[in-house]
Amino acid sequence: MLLGRVQPFLKQLLSPVILVLIWEASVRLGFVDSEFLPSPGQILQAMREMGAAELLPELAATLFRIAIGFFIAAVVGVLLGSWMAISSRANGFFYPILASTYAIPKSSFIPLFILWFGLGFWPIVLVVFIACALPVVVYTFHGISEVPKLRVWSALSFGVSRRDLFWSVLLPAAMPEILVGMRIALGFAFTVAIAGEMIVSTTGLGKLIFSYGEGGVYPSMFAVICVLLIVAYVADLLFMAFIDYYLRWLDRGHSSGGGA
Amino acid sequence: MTSDAKIVLANVGKTFKAAGGGEVVAISDASARIGQGEFVTIVGPSGCGKSTLLYMIGGFVDRTSGTITMDARPIEGPGVERGIVFQEYALFPWLTVQQNILYPLKRRKLSKSQQMDEAARLIDVIGLGGFEHRFPRELSGGMRQRVAIARTLAADPDVLLLDEPFGALDAQTREIMQDELLRVWRATSKTVCLITHDVTEAIYLSQRVLIMSARPGRIIDEVQVNLDRELPREECETSAAFAEQRNAVWLKVRHEALAAGMR
Amino acid sequence: MRLSERLRRAFAASYSLILVCLLWEAVAAAGLIREVFLPRLSVVLEQLYAMIADGSLAEPIAVSVARGAVGLALSVVVGSILGFLSARSRTVHLIVSPLLSIGQPLPKVALIPIFILWLGVYSSSKIALVFITCVFPIAISVQAAASAVPKVLLWSSRSLGASEFDVIRTVLLPASLSGLMSGLRVALPLALLATFTAEMIGGGGGVGAALMYSQRLFETPTVYAYLLVMLAMGIVLDQLFLRLRHRLLSWDEQK
Numbered sequence: 001m002l003l004g005r006v007q008p009f010l011k012q013l014l015s016p017v018i019l020v021l022i023w024e025a026s027v028r029l030g031f032v033d034s035e036f037l038p039s040p041g042q043i044l045q046a047m048r049e050m051g052a053a054e055l056l057p058e059l060a061a062t063l064f065r066i067a068i069g070f071f072i073a074a075v076v077g078v079l080l081g082s083w084m085a086i087s088s089r090a091n092g093f094f095y096p097i098l099a100s101t102y103a104i105p106k107s108s109f110i111p112l113f114i115l116w117f118g119l120g121f122w123p124i125v126l127v128v129f130i131a132c133a134l135p136v137v138v139y140t141f142h143g144i145s146e147v148p149k150l151r152v153w154s155a156l157s158f159g160v161s162r163r164d165l166f167w168s169v170l171l172p173a174a175m176p177e178i179l180v181g182m183r184i185a186l187g188f189a190f191t192v193a194i195a196g197e198m199i200v201s202t203t204g205l206g207k208l209i210f211s212y213g214e215g216g217v218y219p220s221m222f223a224v225i226c227v228l229l230i231v232a233y234v235a236d237l238l239f240m241a242f243i244d245y246y247l248r249w250l251d252r253g254h255s256s257g258g259g260a
Numbered sequence: 261m262t263s264d265a266k267i268v269l270a271n272v273g274k275t276f277k278a279a280g281g282g283e284v285v286a287i288s289d290a291s292a293r294i295g296q297g298e299f300v301t302i303v304g305p306s307g308c309g310k311s312t313l314l315y316m317i318g319g320f321v322d323r324t325s326g327t328i329t330m331d332a333r334p335i336e337g338p339g340v341e342r343g344i345v346f347q348e349y350a351l352f353p354w355l356t357v358q359q360n361i362l363y364p365l366k367r368r369k370l371s372k373s374q375q376m377d378e379a380a381r382l383i384d385v386i387g388l389g390g391f392e393h394r395f396p397r398e399l400s401g402g403m404r405q406r407v408a409i410a411r412t413l414a415a416d417p418d419v420l421l422l423d424e425p426f427g428a429l430d431a432q433t434r435e436i437m438q439d440e441l442l443r444v445w446r447a448t449s450k451t452v453c454l455i456t457h458d459v460t461e462a463i464y465l466s467q468r469v470l471i472m473s474a475r476p477g478r479i480i481d482e483v484q485v486n487l488d489r490e491l492p493r494e495e496c497e498t499s500a501a502f503a504e505q506r507n508a509v510w511l512k513v514r515h516e517a518l519a520a521g522m523r
Numbered sequence: 524m525r526l527s528e529r530l531r532r533a534f535a536a537s538y539s540l541i542l543v544c545l546l547w548e549a550v551a552a553a554g555l556i557r558e559v560f561l562p563r564l565s566v567v568l569e570q571l572y573a574m575i576a577d578g579s580l581a582e583p584i585a586v587s588v589a590r591g592a593v594g595l596a597l598s599v600v601v602g603s604i605l606g607f608l609s610a611r612s613r614t615v616h617l618i619v620s621p622l623l624s625i626g627q628p629l630p631k632v633a634l635i636p637i638f639i640l641w642l643g644v645y646s647s648s649k650i651a652l653v654f655i656t657c658v659f660p661i662a663i664s665v666q667a668a669a670s671a672v673p674k675v676l677l678w679s680s681r682s683l684g685a686s687e688f689d690v691i692r693t694v695l696l697p698a699s700l701s702g703l704m705s706g707l708r709v710a711l712p713l714a715l716l717a718t719f720t721a722e723m724i725g726g727g728g729g730v731g732a733a734l735m736y737s738q739r740l741f742e743t744p745t746v747y748a749y750l751l752v753m754l755a756m757g758i759v760l761d762q763l764f765l766r767l768r769h770r771l772l773s774w775d776e777q778k
Contacts (some may be wrong), residue, residue, distance in 0.1 A: 011617060011621070012621045012624075013621070014617065014621070015617065015618045015619070015620075015621040015622055016621055016622065016625060019622070036640060036641055037641075092535070092536070092539075093538075093539045094539065096536065096537040096539050096540045097539050097540060097543060100540065100754060100758075102712075102757070103712070103753075103754050103756075103757025103758050103760075103761060104750060104753050104754045104757060105712075105715065105716035105719045105720060105753060105757075107632075107716065107719065107720045107723060108719055108723070108731070108734060108749075108750055108753055109750075110723065111723070111734055111735055111738035111746055112738070112746060112747075112750065114738060115559070115560060115738060115741070115743060115746065116560050148349045150346045150348070150349045150350050151349060151350060151352065153315075153318070153320045153338065153344065153346075153350075154344065154346065154350040154351075154408075154411075155363075156320065156337075156338035157318060157320075157338050157339070157340070157342065157343055157344045157412070157415070157417075158340060158363065158364040158367055158415050159338075159339060159340035159367060159415070160367065164367075168363070169352065172352070172354045173352070173354070175354070187628050187630070190630040191630040191631070191632050194630050194632050194633050195632045195720050195723070195724060198632075198635065198636075198724045199723055199724055199735070206633075209633065209636055210636065210724075213636040213639070213640065218640065221636055221637075221640075222637070225633050225634070225636070225637065228630070228633050229629050229630070229633060232628065232629055232630050232633075233625065233628060233629060236628035248395075249353050249354045249355075249395040249396075249397060250353070250354075250397070251353065251396075251397035
């Protein structure tokens with residue numbers, strides 16, 4: 001009975017666990033040169049040796065930049081996307097500008113921002129911002145445009161002002177779409193922040209990875225990469241859990257949140 | 261009746277722009293009056309524009325020509341005095357039953373405790389006590405419509421507009437809801453205008469039935485319903501008077517539907 | 524549509540871009556921002572033209588495109604097979620699906636140092652990054668499309684006398700192709716992005732490396748010129764994809 005509930009979870013874990021075991025075995029048995037691919041055991045050892053003292057400040061720096069860039073992008077993105085959905089003039093104005101930035105890889109702005117702001121905090125935060133803003137704008141635009149007309153009319157029949165309509169009806173109704181866009185943006189945030197830190201930075205996990213790589217200390221390099229991947233995965237998991245809780249009202253059988 | 265007229269439609273017309281260019285005349289020259297406290301139904305063949313007419317009374321759709329007035333003042337847009345209940349997709353799915361009903365209450369000038377009391381009373385009226393904290397997705401179709409009606413009542417409108425409110429419900433629930441609506445109407449003396457394609461429903465519920473022609477829609481006839489409302493439902497619906505009036509209306513609607521088909 | 528009408532429409536659709544360009548030129552020309560940060564648009568365009576004219580643009584573009592294409596092609600092959608098999612076989616699904624859902628949200632860019640360690644600084648490591656970046660969306664899309672084929676459709680074809688092979692060929696493959704297209708739609712820009720990012724971080728030729736190089740030398744107009752090149756490449760790619768999809772999928776109602 002308990003097994004029934006745990007079973008899907010175990011199914012998910014089976015494959016990765018087996019992979020790790022095969023990995024460990026291959027290195028131990030000499031199929032894989034541990035110079036090029038340390039075993040999971042060696043990586044864990046390196047992690048222990050680095051310890052919290054070394055990892056935590058860098059991790060905090062990276063996460064801080066991601067958080068700031070992401071949150072500003074989320075706010076700006078939702079406001080801009082909403083405005084574009086409500087006003088066709090705003091849409092006509094901003095759409096070409098946004099469409100043209102779509103094709104440029106946002107990481108490419110890193111060298112430009114280094115030019116403008118030097119090394120450190122700002123280039124990374126800004127590039128995270130522009131990487132995250134676009135998906136949030138697009139999904140917000142979509143979400144707000146697709147609010148069922150009858151729902152809006154119901155609110156209007158209660159005599160709401162336009163402002164009230166936006167905050168109490170349009171925004172909550174668009175939340176499922178907006179949160180999907182934010183989840184995608186979070187993924188971009190990690191990618192772009194790490195890329196930036198590898199190119200540029202004086203602190204952060206990306207820089208740590210890069211310097212271990214340059215210095216040829218490979219187990220430590222792998223260890224930091226693993227930490228990063230785990231943190232990114234957990235962040236995504238947490239965000240999904242947050243979405244599930246926030247959207248517990250959503251009727252997933254229908255796309256627009258159920259009838260009536 | 262003239263001095264009692266709550267809502268007056270005079271020569272109302274509505275023309276839409278069609279997708280490929282050109283125009284569609286949905287409604288042409290529709291006129292009617294709805295008296296204060298009256299329960300009126302509008303029936304007509306599918307696509308005749310009755311929903312559009314209702315939306316214009318509600319102020320959600322602009323008229324192309326003619327006037328619509330309420331209490332002798334022209335209708336310019338949606339307003340709290342005209343509450344509307346749609347067939348579906350009207351409740352806010354992110355709010356619980358109680359929060360949905362509180363929504364219009366919060367926007368009236370009421371104190372917090374007054375709001376909560378009124379919400380509780382309405383939930384009681386619709387018989388959903390115990391479901392206050394459920395989300396719409398957890399409710400059946402009939403329950404959702406009850407919440408929708410309660411929510412519209414919470415705004416305390418003078419006029420209730422209903423667009424085929426029971427169309428998506430199964431037969432039994434529909435009958436229960438019809439009696440609910442009648443009960444609410446008798447208790448509150450609001451003016452009600454209901455749209456339906458179900459002629460039996462129209463005869464059962466309303467005092468007067470307006471018949472709309474096929475597109476372009478006009479109000480071509482009206483029938484005063486004379487029934488002994490004291491009778492219980494089963495007897496009322498099986499009485500000769502009921503059948504006669506129902507058939508009269510039904511034939512007229514059918515005539516319009518066929519005429520539309522032949523065009 | 525007459526030319527003047529066309530021009531008018533084009534202008535209305537993009538007047539904000541034109542405004543931005545004019546603003547750029549004006550602000551830079553007025554010296555409000557230092558030239559090393561924001562050179563004039565005209566200067567950037569001149570530099571771009573010079574780079575095209577003397578052929579110095581040709582090699583980086585060719586290198587980047589080649590890397591992106593090879594990596595993408597590999598990911599299409601592997602991803603489609605994995606996705607398809609994962610939809611058809613429960614065993615494969617058990618093994619592959621968890622790996623796909625774990626890998627999808629991970630920032631693959633973190634693997635660049637590993638690929639450089641294994642494959643060196645030139646094309647192979649870039650191709651590896653493109654591959655690992657693009658294989659996930661493609662596999663996931665194909666898997667979703669192939670498993671979403673309504674059972675009713677499958678049963679109908681069987682009852683019409685189709686063999687197992689026929690069913691695969693006439694029903695599942697087209698459905699998977701549609702999934703591949705939607706996966707490609709995501710993967711195509713990702714391929715370009717991954718190539719440029721790998722080049723910016725690891726060097727070794729290509730547009731990304733050229734961009735970094737000119738930044739290190741503080742040759743700002745060249746930096747902007749390369750950004751415009753990237754933009755142009757992205758647009759061209761997008762257009763090519765739309766045409767490809769139109770030709771392959773004209774039967775597919777879902778746009």
